[in-house]
Amino acid sequence: MALLIGRRGDVEYVVVGNDHSILIPDLTRFRSGAGRLKGLRCVHTHLHGEPLNHEDLMDLALLKLDLMLCITVNAQGIPADLYYAHLLPTNKSGQPWIVEQVADIGRLHFNFSDFIRDLESELSKTGQGLGMERKEKAVLVSVTKASKRQAEESLQELKELATTSDLLIVGSFIQRKAEPNSRFLLGKGKLSELVVYALQKGADLLIFDGELTPAQVRVLTDYTEMKIIDRTQLILDIFARRAITREGKIQVELAQSRYLLPRLITKNTAMSRLTGGIGGRGPGETKLEINRRRVRDRITLLNNELEKVKGQRKERRKKRRIGGCPVISIVGYTNAGKSTLLNALTRSQVRVDDRLFVTLDPTSRRLRLNDREVILTDTVGFIRDLPGDLLEAFAATLEELHEADLLLHVADISDPMVEDQIASVGKTLHRLDLNKIPTILVLNKVDRLDGAQIAHLAKSIGGIPISALNPATLSELRKEAEAMIF
Ligand SMILES: Nc1nc2c(ncn2[C@@H]2O[C@H](COP(=O)(O)OP(=O)(O)OP(=O)(O)O)[C@@H](O)[C@H]2O)c(=O)[nH]1
């Protein structure tokens, strides 16, 4: 038999099980926020004299109970040893919980109110006093077959994405697995470790590297009672915050709606977390109450609007074409320095920032090459595994690239992942059917490396080394572009 007892000592539930287990009811109506426990303790009997078992501890962690206590009973039916466990604040040994044993219930001296007040204040201390409270705190999670190094590099990028989205990353959690558990992704034991880890770090958001299926989001949300998002959603969120023009906004909302649609069947709790987006912002927030049909209608509407915008773009392009100027488009991984190069070549002032996806809307500037005029355009950056919905939604913007006579593929040579990034940009260009356009590979940010490193990389990767911050390094690139375009 089990009692679930609230903070003031009121019994919320009485559960009757059998001689070896009890079933705890759905507790979603009880609170538990970042760094906060459930406000319920579970006191139950163990009829065979056994201490707290694995299931008890899993429940303690996953449900974030205040306390899990069992009273064993001896052969005469008299209360014997007693065990209790509670979660621990962050500690050096990384222990998630502690189990205590008391030999006789009569000797249990335990002031619950003082205990729980101290524990909760310890738990909520994490990250406080640093002026960080206002930011949402998140833990990054990677469940992967890849090597530890690959997983870490991938998480580094995920961290940049999260920071760009104004989240505070308070920890990361990697599980390497040959075959990820397709339903839960992580095993239940690992999942409970993750929940306690997030609690200790004061996080209420879990960000999974990669894309979760709608079913996985549902199951993970139900089990952890935390907000769950994946890399795709994070990227969509960034785009939603960056979009400025009407066209950009339509494209992003379209991508978000498409992503949301198959996920709308989830249970209510999961849905409100999901549709709220991160901190409930972006186009996602208005969707709390809308159903699938309305999302579908919205998608149709957005598609129509996008068609109109496409038409207008085409007209504008035509007009430009009449002038007969050749077009050079800058493409590349996000943050590679594309906008900086546009600025350097055309002495413009488009926005440059050390963040991901600063540029969303294409910008065109005139450029004089060898006394002839060309048009140089800057575009949205690419990223590894660019969400399909997003790529499709941005097809209108990226269509412009089909008009290009030459592509400058800018890569950040100082990034340890540069070769992967070049490859994934290549893949995206292929997906967009742009791989037939002549391309110059531009290795940017050489100022960050020494001569020997540059020579080595330029030889193994190929391409023209430049530093977009230093116009003096651009002459070889200008010459090569001239030669290819005229
Ligand atoms: N050290 C160094 N930094 C550079 C160079 N070129 C660009 N950067 C920096 O790299 C960061 C990103 O530059 P952007 O031009 O915004 O990059 P982008 O490719 O347009 O990025 P998105 O539009 O966000 O995809 C900025 O902080 C730039 O100052 C370079 O040659 N050397």
Ligand SMILES: [Mg+2]
């Ligand atoms: Mg840019």
